[in-house]
Amino acid sequence: MPRIFRPNAYFEEELRLGKLFPRELEARNSVLESSFSVLGSFPDSAKILVHSPPEENWIKYWREKGVQIPKPILLRNLKQSLQKEKEIQLEEWGKISRWNSNNNELEIDPILSDSAKKYGSKLNQNDWNRESNPDFFAYSIRNRGDWEKFLEKEKDNFSPDQRFVFKTEFGFAGSQKFRDVSGLNDLADLFLKVKREPFLIETWVDRTKDFSLLFSAKNGKFKIEEGTILLNDHKGKYSGTWMGEFSEIESYLSEMPESFSKISEFHPNYEGYGSVDSFFYRSKGNEVLRKISEVNFRWTMGCLLLELRRRFPKKGNDLLLFLPKVQNSDPYSRLKTWEKETGWEILPLSTFFSPYRRPNQKNLIWVRLPAHKTQDPWETAKIVSESGTRVLGP
Incomplete structure (x- = not known):
């Protein structure tokens, strides 16, 4: 039975619209498709389902890092690739669909969809x-x-x-x-x-810091996996994730067990990865933790980073960061220069260009940093972002 992973970053839109594969979000979804292709480089991994093949120069960059990117299954070739399969093991960013072997198509699973709508609302x-x-x-x-x-x-x-x-x-x-x-x-x-x-x-509250608690659930048992710092602007717009050594993450996690225990009561049948979004805000001169702002019963960028760290173990801190579109024709050579200048390991999780050589609007970069207990994640992320924008710019 083949294992297929569908990185449907537009999971919430699929729930809202009641249909799979919203075309207007294909380009945005390509970030996840390439990121999971990196995870798919391990022998026991699922085949990745994508809208378009990844850029050849991106594949070459990873090959030079010692990582062989496997060929994905193209969405347009799905029927042909799986025409003889009566059953597949389908895994998704957000669980909503099933495989129909009668017409060789993915379709919305009413049970999964209803559950996702109920608990994801x-x-x-x-x-x-x-x-x-x-x-x-x-x-x-x-x-x-x-x-x-x-x-x-x-x-x-x-x-x-x-x-x-x-x-x-x-x-x-x-x-x-x-x-x-x-x-x-x-x-x-x-x-x-x-x-x-x-x-x-x-x-509206004066938010000061955003955190996320990563968890997994199986057979009715919920387990805390890790804590991350969410890098958001003052309006809550996401720009990246920090995972690594930092005392404030440990302090945040120490306050979460009681609230986390209630999540299994809310959605006892959930299985898979998930996260709890939390934030600190100022109230009457004090900093207050809103322990549960939102629960994501799906994969998140933090879960992706956690799996990357497990597959590519290395001591240090890890940063996922979105950078704007590139302004030059050979960003991959500039990444190598950036590595030499900083001593960081720079890994592009998304391709810089579409199959038609158009620059993508956003680029997801994975930066592996040396471990420094005194390192401030927010200040470090700002330095990395400014450095990356300069390197990848004109």
Whole structure:
């Protein structure tokens, strides 16, 4: 029985749209496809399903690092590749589909889809999470009635300088919208009347640091795997992940076991990788940890980095970082120069160009750094980002 891994980074969009493979997100998904192709270089790994073949110069760069990138299964060749298979072992970034051997196609699995919608919904998670975090301002808005109840309950607490965060029920990190009191009704109308989408509304808080707890679940047992630092901007837009030695990660993990134990009660039948997003914020002069901001019942970038560290063991700190599109024709030679200048190990997890030689809008770089207990992840990530932008620029 062949093992196939589908890196569907657009998992939430598939849930929202009710269909697989949204074409407008193929280019964005290529980052995960190439990243999992690196993991697929090990003999016991699943074959990777991709929209397009990876760039030859990218494959060459990895070959020079001693890593042979295996040939993926192209989506357009899926039927031909698996036409004789009655059953496959399908693994996904986010579990939503199944293999139909009658027509040799992937299709949405109603049971997996319903489960993913139920437990992945930001609204359902908020309803559950409010029981343990009743003081955090967050409301699930599913219809006009919910909105009217929210306004009636909170209107006397509104202040002119207060800001609010609107999040869609399913959506990418960093896609939230911000409004002050004067713009609340207009944005609510956009969601409820025009888009006809439920949403979550939270009061804006002064976030200081973002963390993520990685976990795995099997046969009803949930296990903490690792802690990471999420590198987000002040609006929560994701730019990278830090994993390695740092005392604040250990301090964060020490505060999480009690809250983590409740997740198995919320979704006891889940199996696979997942993560808990958390953040510190300022409140009345103190730093407060919101232990469960969101639970991802799927792979995450942190889970990807964890597996990379396991497959390529090396002492030190690891950084996944998104950099903007390249402005020169030979970024791979510049990566080698960058390595020599810094002493870091630089590994491109995504290709720099599409099959048509168009530069990709974003590039995922894996940087392996020496271990320094005094190293500040946020400052280091800034240095690496600025250095990488300079090296890969004009």
